[in-house]
Structure formats: structure tokens, C-alpha cells
Amino acid sequence: DTGVSQDPRHKITKRGQNVTFRCDPISEHNRLYWYRQTLGQGPEFLTYFQNEAQLEKSRLLSDRFSAERPKGSFSTLEIQRTEQGDSAMYLCASSLAQGTGANVLTFGAGSRLTVL
Amino acid sequence: AQSVAQPEDQVNVAEGNPLTVKCTYSVSGNPYLFWYVQYPNRGLQFLLKYITGDNLVKGSYGFEAEFNKSQTSFHLKKPSALVSDSALYFCAVRGTGNTPLVFGKGTRLSVIA
Numbered sequence: 001d002t003g004v005s006q007d008p009r010h011k012i013t014k015r016g017q018n019v020t021f022r023c024d025p026i027s028e029h030n031r032l033y034w035y036r037q038t039l040g041q042g043p044e045f046l047t048y049f050q051n052e053a054q055l056e057k058s059r060l061l062s063d064r065f066s067a068e069r070p071k072g073s074f075s076t077l078e079i080q081r082t083e084q085g086d087s088a089m090y091l092c093a094s095s096l097a098q099g100t101g102a103n104v105l106t107f108g109a110g111s112r113l114t115v116l
Numbered sequence: 117a118q119s120v121a122q123p124e125d126q127v128n129v130a131e132g133n134p135l136t137v138k139c140t141y142s143v144s145g146n147p148y149l150f151w152y153v154q155y156p157n158r159g160l161q162f163l164l165k166y167i168t169g170d171n172l173v174k175g176s177y178g179f180e181a182e183f184n185k186s187q188t189s190f191h192l193k194k195p196s197a198l199v200s201d202s203a204l205y206f207c208a209v210r211g212t213g214n215t216p217l218v219f220g221k222g223t224r225l226s227v228i229a
Contacts (some may be wrong), residue, residue, distance in 0.1 A: 042208075
């Protein structure tokens, strides 16, 4: 297993464009999380899935943001009509839902978004 | 609501000296506490966790952390710092149930040779 993979690693876009990020979690992990990290801050929770069900969404996740995990495997995070304030590192993490590894998140390297 | 405070933006320590990175938390119910480390251009890596049991937990790379319920603290420690320990360290907490993990702002550790 190669860990959590995120694509693309870097995305530069113009304000108003739509962007989509993909996350491939560790295959046996049924939970998948999206976080956002800006410079000088810790990761901020956006949303998480257990299998294909989206169980919680942060108030940070405006209606321009949507996340899916259609088959309970990979996930996508789409940002519509991007704004300069969306510039950040978008982090994906996965974990087991039960057992000794249940609370340990494994993070991907992140997808850095720059909105011009 | 749960929260984490890391009162120091930066900690400097000489190589070979002990290090402490501070963390305090606020959560309803029993806390689940974690430390993660972030190296440049790499994802966050899990160091250690406290769920229940012994208040002193040991983790990767010789790090340990002590859970103190009365002080609501979970400070990260290492007896002898290495230059390679220089990185950004994040404390995180969640409560019981399926609440998501909440991270602190991070503390940058610099170990000087």
C-alpha cells in the first residue's frame, strides 16, 4: 500500500474557475477526511466520510464546496467559482472506523491551491 | 466545542538537551489526544496518542507525552533532542463519539547543533 495519495499536488487557477482535487485513501480505511491548512495555521476540518456516506460537514464548507466519495473508495473535493481566500493546502486523510487504529489519521501530502 | 492551544509559536533547543512542546486542550467528556509532526513538503505524520490508560505515552522517534487531566495538558517531550527533530508539531484533540479531530496552530521546533 502506498499510503494516501492526492492529485494534483499543485493547482494554480484564476478567480472564478472551478477546481477538483482527488484523494485515494489507504485501501482498507473506511473513513476519509478533508482538511484545509493555511500558512501559520493548523489543519481545519472540512468534512468526512464513512464509506460513501458524508457524516459531517464543517461550517467552513460553503455551498461552493462539494465533496463526494461515490463508491466508498476515492474521494473528490470540488470548489466552484474559486476566490482568492480559497488559496490553501487541501489535506486528505484516512483511518479505520474501529479497532486500535480507529483514531489515527494517515495524511496525504496535500494539494496546494493558488487562486490568482 | 473542542479546542487546542499551543502557546508557543517557536521552541528553540540545543542538540542533546531535553525538549518540551506544550499543549492544552478543551473538550467535553474524555479526550482523545494526539501529536503529529510535519516536515517541509511532506504530509503530517502521526507521532503518538493518548486514549486511556497510563498517563505517559511513548511514540515514534523517542518522543513521549504526558496526559495531565487536572491541567488539561498533553505536553510533548523528548529527553535528548536531535537536529533532525526540527519540524512543525501539531497537537490535536477529539471528544467521544464521531467528532472530528481538532488541531492546534502548531509549534515550530528548531534544534540547533
